[in-house]
Amino acid sequence: MNIPPRPGPEWRFNAPQGWPTPPDGWIPSPAWAGPEDDWPEAPPYWTWWIRDSETFVPPTLSLDSLLAPAETEPPRPLLRKLRAPMIASGAAVLALITVTVYLGSREGITPMSDSREQTFEIVDDTPRPSTEAEPSATTTTSTAREQALAINDILEQSKPSRGALRSALSEMLRCSNMGEAIVNIEHVTRQRGRQADEAEGLNVSALADGAELKDSLVQALSASYRADKAYLKWAKRYRSRACSGKTVGDPNYDAGNAASAQATSAKSDFVALWNPVAEQEGLLRRTNDEI
Numbered sequence: 001m002n003i004p005p006r007p008g009p010e011w012r013f014n015a016p017q018g019w020p021t022p023p024d025g026w027i028p029s030p031a032w033a034g035p036e037d038d039w040p041e042a043p044p045y046w047t048w049w050i051r052d053s054e055t056f057v058p059p060t061l062s063l064d065s066l067l068a069p070a071e072t073e074p075p076r077p078l079l080r081k082l083r084a085p086m087i088a089s090g091a092a093v094l095a096l097i098t099v100t101v102y103l104g105s106r107e108g109i110t111p112m113s114d115s116r117e118q119t120f121e122i123v124d125d126t127p128r129p130s131t132e133a134e135p136s137a138t139t140t141t142s143t144a145r146e147q148a149l150a151i152n153d154i155l156e157q158s159k160p161s162r163g164a165l166r167s168a169l170s171e172m173l174r175c176s177n178m179g180e181a182i183v184n185i186e187h188v189t190r191q192r193g194r195q196a197d198e199a200e201g202l203n204v205s206a207l208a209d210g211a212e213l214k215d216s217l218v219q220a221l222s223a224s225y226r227a228d229k230a231y232l233k234w235a236k237r238y239r240s241r242a243c244s245g246k247t248v249g250d251p252n253y254d255a256g257n258a259a260s261a262q263a264t265s266a267k268s269d270f271v272a273l274w275n276p277v278a279e280q281e282g283l284l285r286r287t288n289d290e291i
Helices: 063-067 076-107 142-173 178-200 210-240 251-281
Strands: 011-013 049-051
Touching (some): 142 178, 142 210, 142 251, 178 210
Antiparallel strands (some): 011 049
């Protein structure tokens, strides 16, 4: 059904005869499915919109109006020729109206049926100002904060590991509590391996320079893990020789020092990228010694 758009706010919808009266302000929306099956068909060229001050009266036809003579009566012979077809046309219209009314009564068409709910809906097309606040450029997303917190958790784990390794190496060099020192180095080595694995699995897609940040942290923890394994091999050999033999110059001890230097370089790169993120998310800034 082709219903023209509303001409203006002062116009209201004019329902055809036999349709239920719509609520005040009702406007056919694109989602409206159209008239129900038991509503009569709208007449051709129906006036769908009227002003509030107007009352639309549909045109009616009567037999008298069809047979009424014109103000200027034509000549009698011509009038006799015209009257016969006019009477036939009027009779046809009257018969059509009678049949329509009869069929309508047979089908049970009524202007408003109380037995079923009408499907009108109110569409308010009055524009309203938006109440949604524009997102702030300084507000970080929850995803970015969650990713930053995951990195911070790994950093918190790595700090005591570094302190435990230093203490254990000092005891080995003094030949003091070597058994306990080796156990501590083994524990730190396992911790470093887990921390490197956790860093490898980080999601940093929402962080600034996330890929470089993650790569530098993985390199730092992986190099520390290699250093711990090398120091552990040196410590076991050193104890087996009763604290005799080389420290600097020992292959494993030197390998530990080389990996530790690589870890320090990667930590510097990581700290330079991490501290701006930490400030943005309200987390602690870090130094090389804290990783």
